Amino acid sequence: ASAPLWVGRFEQPMDAAAWALNASLDVDRRLALEDVRVNQAWAEALHEAGVLSAAERDAIVAGLGTIAHEFQTGTFVFRASDEDIHTAVERRLRELVGPLGGKIATGRSRNDLVATDFRLWLLGQLPHLEENLIQVQMALLTQAEASGDIYLPGYTHLQRAQPVLLAHWWLSFFWMLERDRQRLGDLYPRVAVMPMGAGALAGAGFPIDREKLAQRLGFLAVSQNSLDAVADRDFAAEFLFVAAMLGVHLSQLAEMVVLFSSQEFAFLELPDRFATGSSLMPQKKNPDLFELTRAKAGILLGHLTALMTVLKGLPLAYNKDLQEDKGQVFAAMDTLLAVLPVLAAALRAINVNAEHMQAAVTDELMATDLADYLVKQGLPFREAHAVVGRVVREALALGRPITDLSEQALQAIHPLLTRSALAILDPVQSLARRNLSGGSGPQAVEAQLQAARVVLNQR
Ligand code: ARG
Helix, strand or coil: CCCCCCHHHCCCCCCHHHHHHHCCHHHHHHHHHHHHHHHHHHHHHHHHCCCCCHHHHHHHHHHHHHHHHHHHHCCCCCCCCCCCHHHHHHHHHHHHHHHHHHHHHCCCCHHHHHHHHHHHHHHHHHHHHHHHHHHHHHHHHHHHHCCCCCEEEEEECCEEEEEEEHHHHHHHHHHHHHHHHHHHHHHHHHHCEECCCCCCCCCCCCCCCHHHHHHHHCCCEECCCHHHHHHCCHHHHHHHHHHHHHHHHHHHHHHHHHHHCCCCCCCEECCHHHCECCCCCCCCCECHHHHHHHHHHHHHHHHHHHHHHHHCCCCCCCCHHHHHHHHHHHHHHHHHHHHHHHHHHHHHHCEECHHHHHHCCCHHHHHHHHHHHHHHCCCCHHHHHHHHHHHHHHHHHHCCCHHHCCHHHHHHHCCCCCCHHHHHCCHHHHHHCCCCCCCCCHHHHHHHHHHHHHHHHCC
């Protein structure tokens, strides 16, 4: 029981280094329990197809049960000859139940088996990942709820643009993550398609009831084409895209925290428990965890790129190239499951410096509101824009805030401009004018908060 599954045809054992390159046990041992489960269901299907007697099925299912127990208790002993997890399980089954164990291989190949195990594994992880993602969304929602009427500059091109409510700012990330969460849900039915029964490539040579088998394993459907079933990994690539997209969103959020916690901004303060120090500079408090979150987007994109590149141009059907799929998906899942809980806790603990945020909302951030005011007096917006542009230029030239400009100076720019019109340059009023749906006004944001709560409760 210590030779490869395919030893029959060969005269010489495999070169040791070549064996090491070929083997995938180190990676695919994570599919151990899925492999046992699929084998048990397969034994049932073989019995129903008249291949195994009831007694044979029972012995095989029991043997597999023992193997599952060994995996769960960490007592399963791998052998150097275990090329991959499928080989290990089958080898152990033959040890436990004798040559009868070899009947489990009837009509199936590692090609349909690995694709089935891998999909099952991902299906099992997706809810767990979603739960972790929701925790980050909850942290954002909690921050938004605690933001009250605090406002800060909104930026475009990283230049101060217009005031926005801090709650609106936090929630912007909530919605990005909500779409990633939806994407995770969307890919589920495409992952939940069972390849088992595809055999090596042409379909099993026995009348397996695949629908029944799929149901037993918790799949939603069976694959329609045996070649496609063993050859494609688009379900894995799709997952890696969602992981990368989520990574990009998290990196943007992380970058904002890095930037806003710098002394130049000092809008946010990192909690000690989620900050690091410098080995040399005693005063430093560094946002390492947010920087790592920012970096992980690149790593996640790497996994997507790696798999897509492996898949590109492969001939039908199974090719060993496909063995490289699992490492990418496992790594992406591990990365997200490491980052998300830390981020959820760190975001909750971040302190907000409302004073600094609001002080950064200077007069000129309401320049658009002044232009809008002139529009209400009948000026075409393009003209109003030019007029206010001149107001801004004048204030800049004097080195004074716009609100310091004299009546004379204002009148010289445009007769509609008066000192009392400058009362428009108020952030609270500016926000109050933005209560259209999706806007950053207080009522609109209140509605948005409610929508966010509903989204999380309805999941
Ligand atoms: N370890 C292989 C993989 O991960 C299992 C399938 C091997 N099939 C084969 N014909 N060599 O893809």
